[in-house]
Amino acid sequence: MRRRCGIALGLLVLTLSACTGDAPAPARPTPEATTGSPTGPRAGLVATDGTPVDVPVPDPPTGSSYDVTELDADPEPGTGDDAPAIREALATAGAGDEVVLPAGVYDLRSTDPDDAEANLLLPDGVRLRGAGQGATVLRTSLDGEDDSAVVRAMGVHDAAVAGLTISSEHTGALGTDPDDEGPGGGPMYGVQIGDGSRRILVEDVSVELFQRHGITLKGTREVTVTGCRVADATSVGPGGSGYGIAVEGMADQRDPDAGDDSRHNVVVDNHLDGTHLRHGILLQFPTHNNLIAGNTIDGGVLDAIDLHGEGEYLNEIRDNTVTDVPAAAVALGNSGGEKHRHDASGEGNWVHDNRLVGNLQGVLVILGTPDTLVEDNDIVGSRGSAVGIELRNAPGTVVRDNSVAGGDADFWAIVVTEDEGTDGRGAGVATDVLIAGNRVTGPANGIDVEAGRAIEVTGNSVDVDGTPVRVSPDAEVRGVSGTR
Known part of the structure; x- marks a missing residue:
């Protein structure tokens, strides 16, 4: 249980401001500008020199169209192996062509001659297009094979997968226990893109009944995942199972000039049903300057x-809606890991304008994750929610202009507390934190500073039924003052 100690300031309606009074809110800066480096790189879709990046998507098809049913693919379910016909169409198509899968169910019972673990290999410049989610279904017989994938694109440029559902023949139980590797089954990956692939579009694709990642990007640039749905992983256990959409860099690789540097990927307007997902959207290893925006995540097993x-930095997380997760809606830093031991995320990530409702925590920053900007989020607690925004070892974090409401009598809007670390990694207290301009209302509690050094609390509006502000005598806090 979290230790609660400190001095309660017994005002039911409290405004916290610096002695100079409330200043007008400045124009939104970058995270680096907030932490004293206005000329440094910025979060989101910008280049290393700070100039905006317009992420391109492949051009619409301009060449031939290959209907797989004309190559003996049968859209009736259970009529044989349709994979050879689809592979023939993909091999015949050239840049600017499309391979069309009319509505129906296509059974994939064999793998590609050049890749024994993938049903279909996406070539350069080709669009693989179905008739829409639910209308066109690729149903694979892959079942737990290592590194197996239904659609794989490695080192591919200017290609697309659109308008289809990827499923499997798995009929067993689905994953619910994050500590259990089982039950498992189905392909490891639905759509797997990697090895320096660029300018790829994954649009209007649904993935279900997979084991590791529904849609995964590793070592990619300028890949756009939009309008997709991911649900129903067969495992949510440790070691990488049950991720909805994953964007990964390479372990121990942080070189913007490297060919496999992961950046400028776009994950927008997707729907994740988290009932059987360990994580809805995951960023891993030093991937940077990606945009995660406008996604909807309903429920989940973990964050x-x-x-x-593992060093993820300068990413922009905005305009997402996350509801009813029994963990954090947005988490920076992670205490897990088997092969790669986790601790802090990288610097300068920007979490803003998200709506986070009914989660255990709204935003959680831990284990030494530095210089995060958390602003303009709408966070609503419900019965069982613990904290709106929680900072542990989170040096240089700025929390400002957020709205936190709701919760029950045990809920706190903003908490700064000590980080116990994980196996000795990331332990400590937050330093150089700014909490400013936040609006806190409802039946719960306001701001609780249990630990930390150089914590500035200023210009916040707190109107709660519980304790407005609590400051531990062990914490170093400045700028706290208030009036009714």
Whole structure:
């Protein structure tokens, strides 16, 4: 149980401001500008020199169209192996062509001659297009094979997968226990893109009945995942199972000039049903300057949008809606890991304008994750929610202009507390934190500073039924003052 100690300031309606009074809110800066480096790089879709990046998507098809049913693919379910016909169409198509899968169910019972673990290989410049989610279904017989994938694109440019559902023949139980590797089954990956692939579009694709990642990007640039749905992983256990959409860099690789540097990927307007997902959207290893925006995540097993504690930096997380997760809606830093031991995410991530409702925590920053900007989020607690925004060892974090409401009598809007670390990694207290301009209302409690050094609390509006502000005598806090 969290230790609660300190001095309660017994005002039911409290405004916290610096002695100079409330200043007008400045124009939104970058995270680096907030932490004293206005000329440094910025979060989101910008280049290393700070100039905006317009992420391109492949051009619409301009060449031939290949209907797989004309190559003996049968859209009736259970009529044989349709994979050879689809592979023939993909091999015949050239840049600017499309391979069309009319409505129906296509059974994939064999793998590609050039890749024994993938049903279909996406070539350069080709669009693989179905008739829409639910209308066109690729149903694979892959069942737990290592590194197996239904659609794989490695080192591919200017290609697309659109308008289809990827499923499997798995009929067993689905994953619910994050500590259990089972039950498992189905392909490891639905759509797997990697090895330097660029300018790829994954649009209007549904993935279900997979084991590891529904849609995964590793070592990619300028890949857009939009309008997709991911649900129903067969495992949510440790070691990488049950991720909805994953964006990964390479372990121990942080070189913007490297060919496999992961950046400028776009994950927008997707729907994740988290009932059987360990994480809805995950960023892992030093991937940077990606945009995660406008996604909807309903429920989940662990943190919904998770920066996985392996150096992920300068990413923008905005305009997402996350509801009813029994963990954090957005988490920066992670205490897990088997092969790669996790701790802090990287610097300068920007979490803003998200709506986070009914989660255990709204935003969680831990294990030494530095210089995060958390602003303009709408966070609503419900029965069982613990904290709106929680900072542990989170040096240089700025929390400002957020709205936190709701919760029950045990809920706190903003908490700064000590980090016990994980196996000795990331332990400590937050330093140089700014909490400013936040609006806190409802039946719960306001701001609780249990630990930390150089914590500035200023210009916040707190109107709660519980304790407005509590400050531990062990914490170093400045700028706290208030009036009714």
